Each structure stands twice: as structure tokens, then as C-alpha cells.
Amino acid sequence: MNQSQPLLKTGLTPSASGSAYLEIKREHPSDTTSGGLSPRPSGLKLTCAVHGPRPLPRSAPFSPQLLLSTKVKFTPFANGHQRGFMPDSDERDLAAHLETALKGTLLAERWPKSGVDVVITVLEGEEGSPSSSSNGSCDHLTLLSSCITVASAAIADAGIDCVDVATGGVAAIVLGASGRSQLILDPCPSDHQSVGRACVVAYLQARDEVTEVWAKQEGEPPGADGSEHSDFLSLVDGAVEAAKAARLVLMDTLKESVEAKLRRD
């Protein structure tokens, strides 16, 4: 009922060496009729701009390899609540995790004395449904997975040497309607009342490598009450599967962008 396919395009920002745009639409049939003042975010919209590789400033100390710096910025209107312009802890958290995820993909030693800036702007962020109290963790995990995918697309668009493109995937264990916990891939934060545990990975499929894992758990651990998903590994495996699926989209986009570039040349 809630088909949400991602749309990924590259080459959005002309001034950047590489850029990408990712959006995932969500329909909230119940919300659209409510006529609230500010319509709830209808999905996820991210842009990513990659600047570089460019020479480090003269003041910077010598670096034998490419220095990666990542920044995640929510627009003030990205979520239901307004954010300031100073980077808050969420943004710094996301940026740090994104940096780890991307660091594993870059062939940094090919670019000595250079730096690359990856700037992600969250135009519209997902939020858990207002009724659910504790979905904050899941929000960030799904957002990070999208950030990883869009950043990989932008880095590939910028033509920076990588071992492989990383894609993000999320798996979560949610409490279903029946009261049983379920493992689901790429959960939509607003659709689930309670997300027990969630995990995001950055996955390089060509090398079968995971460059970043971030897992969160809300509330009490389920304990050994016969829960089938108590294993953390199953979460990671699920997230990897989700990342593989995201890779299909990413590959298609990259192919398209390469074709477009060839046509232009």
C-alpha cells in the first residue's frame, strides 16, 4: 500500500565537482486530510555535493593522502521542529558516521595534499509518527543509510577513485500488530509504533565489506524469551541485504549519469 521507491539523480549542483539528489516518497493518506498547519514531511529529500579533490589550504599541515570531511546539514524546515543554523549533535553524529562509511571506500593515497568535502543537505527528513514516542534512533539510522547512498553517488559523479561504492541499508526489529517482533528491512520510521532495535550498515558489495555499522536499541532488551531475532548478526545481515537492494538503484543511476556524460562529450 505504501510503495516507496527511491529516486536518485546525479549532477544536481553545477558548482560542485559531483552531486546527487535522493528522494524517497512516502504517502500518508491519513495525514493529508487532516489539514494540519504544516504538512508532515512526505518523505526524505537529500542533496549531496562533493567538492574536490582540491588542494589543502596552505596553512594545513602536510597530508600524504586525501582528507575527507563530511557535513550533514538539516535545513531549518527539514523536520517538524525548526532547527538552528549551528550544527547540532544530531548533525555532527551523522557526519561522523558518514565519514567512517566513506573513508573505507576512497583510494585516499592517490590524492596527497588534497581534501574533499562531502556536504549533505537534508531538505526534508523523515520523522517517526507523532503517536510513537521513541523512534528517534530509527530516524537517524534510516537517514544515515540514505546519506551513505547519496554520498557514494556524488563521489562517483565527482570521479574520485574508490574501491567500490558504498550503499546504506537498515534493518530493524519492530513490534508488529500481532505483538510479535519482526525483522524488517528499510523500515519507514513513521509506520512503526515501536522500533526495538535497528542497525545501519555501509556495505561494499564488490568486496563484501562493511565499512560502517551503527546499531541502536530502545527500551529493555527482549531477553531470552524465545525471540528469534535476538541475534545482532541477523540485524546486520538484514541491513546488508537492504544495502544490496539500494545498490541496484545506485548502479542504475550511475550508469545513467555515465551515459549522459558520454552523450554530452
Next chain:
Amino acid sequence: MSRHKLVKNLDLDEVLDDYDGGLDEDVDEELAPEDREHLRRGTEEVRQTLGADFNTSNREIEDTLYYYYYDVPKTVNYLLSKWSIQRYFRAPLTWKDQKANTGSKKSKKKATEPKADGKAQTAARKKENRKSQNEETATSSGSLLESLAAGSTKTHHPGPASIAKSQEAEGLGRSSKKQAKGQPYQESQGRPTPASSRPALGEGSEESAVSQLGDLKIQPAPTGSPSGFATAILGLEKNRPCFSRTPAVPGMPFTIQNVANSKAFTGPSPDDVVLKAQSSSKGAKPAPKKSEKNAEEESEHLNGHLKTLSIGDENAKPKSKLLNVTAEHAKAKLKKSANFVVIGHVDAGKSTLMGRLLHDLQSVDQRTIDKYRKESGRLGKASFALAWVLDQGTEERERGVTIDIANFQFETETTKFTILDAPGHQDFVPNMIAGASQADFAILVIDASTGGFESGLKGQTKEHALLVRSMGVQRVIVAINKLDAVQWSQDRFDEISQQILAFLTTAGFMPKNLAFVPCSGLAGGNVVHKATDSLASWYTGEPLLSLLEDYEPTERAIEKPLRLTTDDVFRGGVQNSLSVSGRLDAGTLQTGESLLIAPVSHTATIKGIEVNAEPFDWAVAGQNVILHLADVDPKHLRPGDVLCSPSSPIQSIKSFAVKLLAFEHIMPMHCEVHRGRTHAPGKIAKLTALLDKGSGARLKGKKPRLIQPGSVAEVLVEMEEAQPLETGNRVILREGGVTIGAGLIK
């Protein structure tokens, strides 16, 4: 042996064995016996590992082994993964068959994918360079092994997309393997998935995911349709309703009348609604208001307190007392004040003479002099002790020469004096000009010692004398110094005085304005007191100090508009963040007056005036003053700027005519224009006319092409940047460290 025989005996196989660059498609692809042996053994091993129930042909195993260069584990992995894919597809087709059927480039790449492995690459390198023309036929017809053998280099660099797909397949194989091992992680996929799960893989059943993978070649990856926002910013072609509308205003395409939003402002604004909701939800009663009366009383109370408060605002605008400065000046009956400059050749003893003067007047206490004596003695320059009174800089003391103008004030019973001790060295003539520009009269110090006078005459004695004359100095006291070194010889004194008198009269000084005094700075004869030495008894005149006091103050330009050339800009203490010192050239000023700074055209207000280190409310022309300024940024002020009254500001000009006394040969040339403390680059653009020395009338004749030293001429000077100059200003032109002329702006 004939040539034919040689060819006949040639072993072709041997020769061609190492040859791998030519067109040798016809060479049989038969494997060497050892390779066969390898293959056989490898196949057995693989069979053993896979188990008996693994259904695959020997040929396939051999092909794979060849790919991996007889690497058994890799072969097993590959076969396992392929097997699992086959199972997923539930189709009898193998990879190879698929590829053979389609025969397209894409599938070919896929088939050769395992070659990405480094070892396989090296193994196949031998064949790589062979011509790739036949590859298509080979791929479609022969076995995998054959196709590989004829494989092209092209296949070694598959596009990223193909990598992805085959890896997709491999990945899937991996996961299926896991499943076979019994890991229970796939449950969520098998189960009806939650509605929200995003991509196809996580969402659909196993089957749908697999079929999607299988269809990869044909179908694009599942992407969503762009939202309106995405359409707009990405500029996608379809679904662009917002731009297809006719613009409401022609030529302004973005002012689209949006009917839906046209009433956006009729209701309460979102903020209002939110605030209202918040206030109602809190349910808090408004704070109980104080009665009106109470509030009024309180405010009055506060006002009363406020009135009693006052802030000592440092930046408060200083108030002018609106004095009639001219009248005040006349009323004040001040002591005479005079600024004099001490000039002369280097080492003539200028600083020492002034030090002696100050010492004998007790303007400097004995302790200080004793200290200087000790310190200079330590440096081996005991004779410089008195000079150190004025030469304060460390470098000046070490080198024993004055470098910058030293400023010192002292007072006698009748007059307040300001000494401007000029440097004698020819490198510091610009500083000397700065000093001379502030002076009313000059003391020309001449070294009377043997050889000293002669070298001085060749050196700066004449130049300085000419310069002070050009700066408008009328009166010169010639102090013939160091006479104690020649036993107070009257002959020597007479000889020097005559020569100097002759020179100074030719330079344009009036003989009545000249005075000569024999003295000794070091020993202290005829400076303040008469010389006690019996040898000097022949001199019946007055000592130097009395000659100084004889000075008749010249008429000051008090009635003229204010002009003050700043000499220094500094922070004058804690209270005054910005102070300037300088000589008031013309006009008057008082506290609270506003000034205009030229050439930057900023205004400043006078916060306070100091004359001779005492606060004053006013100052008149001729005084050396310190002004404390307010309402101005220090960056706007530089030494050499002119402060003037805003009502009659000084103009900044770029070119002007100068009545010039030439010291050197002058042609149209580049030069530095000195005025007081400042100097700026410029050039002599035109030699207008030669002038008569006495009357100043233009000499008849052609326009001069060269001005001889000593002659007077009118020239046109052009500055690179506009400078605050006006008629009557005296300027010095220098070029390459030499003064070439001095003159008056017309």
C-alpha cells in the same frame, strides 16, 4: 649449407612458442600435456570437495579450473555460487548457455568476469594480445574455455554496471549458501512483509527479489517517480506544470498567480494559530496585573533614580567654550615662545651644544648627566654624554649620530624655547627638513677644529643653510663650535665668520639677521655663561643664550584659516586614545572645535589641547601643540596629515607651480616632494621660466631646458597622488638622496 635447408630444419613450434604478438589464430589451442594433467587432477579434487550429488559436467569444472588457473578452492566457490543461482532461476539454463543464446556483449562480459581475479589474468595474458576480431564467433560457438583462450583484452575492463550485476548474482549466491547452512535470518523475507519496507528486495518474497535480479539486464533498477520538487530542481522534462503556465506578468515568468494560495493571508497566520494554541493549551492565566496607580508610582520612582545617575562617558562630545581665541591670546600676554632648529654638518657638535645649553640652564639635572657620562664612558664615547640628553634612541647613542629630530623644551626668564635638534648626516636630510619646517629661526653650528670646518663646508653646512632659508627661516645664529680645540684662536674665528657670512648673504640672508658666537659645547664656554678661559677674553659679545633671547617674534598668521601639519600620531595616555602633535602653522583652535583631516576628509573633534605640556583651552599659530582628538578612527590619521577648519578646508592638488631655488641641475625629472614630515613621489613636469633672483620677475628668453644650480626658476610639479598643499607652502624637492631644489608653491 643452403638457406633452404636452414628453413626446413627450423622448428616452427619452438619459434612461435614465445611469439604472442602476431596474427596466429590458426595455432592450435591444444593444451600441453602437463596442463592436461593439472586439469585432470584439479577436476578430481573439485569433485571430491563438492560431493557426489553435485550435478555438474566435467567440462564445466575444467573450464572453471582454467579460469582460476587450477585454483581448486576458487573453482569450488564459483561452481557453488553458480549452482545456487541456477536453483533460484529454476530454469535449466546455465550461465554459459544464457550467454551463448544472447551472444551480446553484455553477457560476454559477464561470462569472463572471473578473470577479474589477478591470477587468471596472468594466466590468460599470453592470449590477450591476440587479435580480438574472432572473439565474437569464438564466444558464441565454442566452449567457455575456447572463448577464453581467444578472449580479448576488452573483457578485462568490464563496466561498473556489469560488475555490479554479476556481483549481485554472486552476493545472492552467498546468501543462499547461508540459507542452505540453516541460518534463520531470512524469515522476514519469507514472511509477508510489513507495508513500509522500502526496496523490492526487502519487501517482496524471495521469488520476487530473485526475479527482479534475473530481469536486471532488461529492466532498470526500481526507482521511484520524481516528486514535484524533484521535477523542478532536476529539470526533468515531463510533468512540469508550474513552468508551462502562462506568466501573470509578461517578462516575469516566476510570478505565477496561484489561485489556491491567493487567500493565504486572509486568515490568521500560522504563527498566530500556534501561539494561540500554545497559550490555550498551557491554560496558564495571565499574570495578575499591578494596578495602574502602582505602576505609575513605580515608574516615577525609577525616573527619579535615573535622573540622579550620570555616566562619565569618555566619548561624550566635548563642548566648545566658544572663545574668541584672538582676544584671549592678546589678553594672555604670554611669554615669548620660539622654536629653533639646530643645523650643521655631521659631528659639528649640535647635540652636544644643546646638551650643554640644557645642562647649564639646569633643565636637565646633574644626576642624569652623570649617568650619561658613566654609560657613554663605558661605550668609549665619553664626549657624547651631553649629546645623549637629546639623542634618546639606542641606535643614535650607539652610532653617536642624531637620526631623527629631537624635541626639547626649556624656558628662560623671558622666553619659552623649543629645540628642534636636526640630524647632520646627509642620509637624514628628510628628517632635518621636517624639523626646519617647524622652526622660527636656526642655529647653524660650525666645527672650528682644524679640517672640521672645511669638511663641513663641503658637506651639509651649506645644504642645511640653503634648506632653512628655503623653508622660510630668516634669522640664523652661527655658533662656531669647538673653539677650545684651537685655543680660542680669534684668527680662526674671524676666518670662519667671514666665509660663512659671504656664503649666507649670497644665499639670501640679510646680514642684520645673522649673528656669530664663538663657543665650546663640550667645555661650556659662551653657551649660557661667558667663557671663563682667559684665551677667550677677546670675545666681548654675548653668549649664545642671550642671542637666542634677542629673538623678535615674527608676526603669526593668527587671522588665517587653521592649518596644522601633524608631526606625530600617538596614544596620549589612558584618557586620550588618539593624540597628535604638530606645529600650528596658521589660525587658531580651541577645545570642542571640529577639524577636518586632509587628505582623507574625515572630521575629528578636539577633546583637549596641550601647549608645552600644560592643558590649554586654545592655541594660536606658531605654537607647537598636542591635540587630543575624539570622534575619529586612528586609522585615518597619519603623521604629515594636515588638520584644517571645515569651513575653509585645504585642497588636495595633483599639480602645482613652484618658485624654485635649484641646488642641482634640474631638468624635467622624477623627484620626491617633501613637505614637513611627509614626502610623496612626483615629477617636475615642465620648466616654465627662469626668474630673476632679486626681483623674482621672469627673465626674457626661451623656455629653459635646464636649470643651473643656484638659479631661481618656476617649474610645474605633478604629484602621483593628490596632496594637501596650498599657496605659500614651502616644499623641498629631492632626488636620489640629494636635495635638488626648494621652493614656494605659487
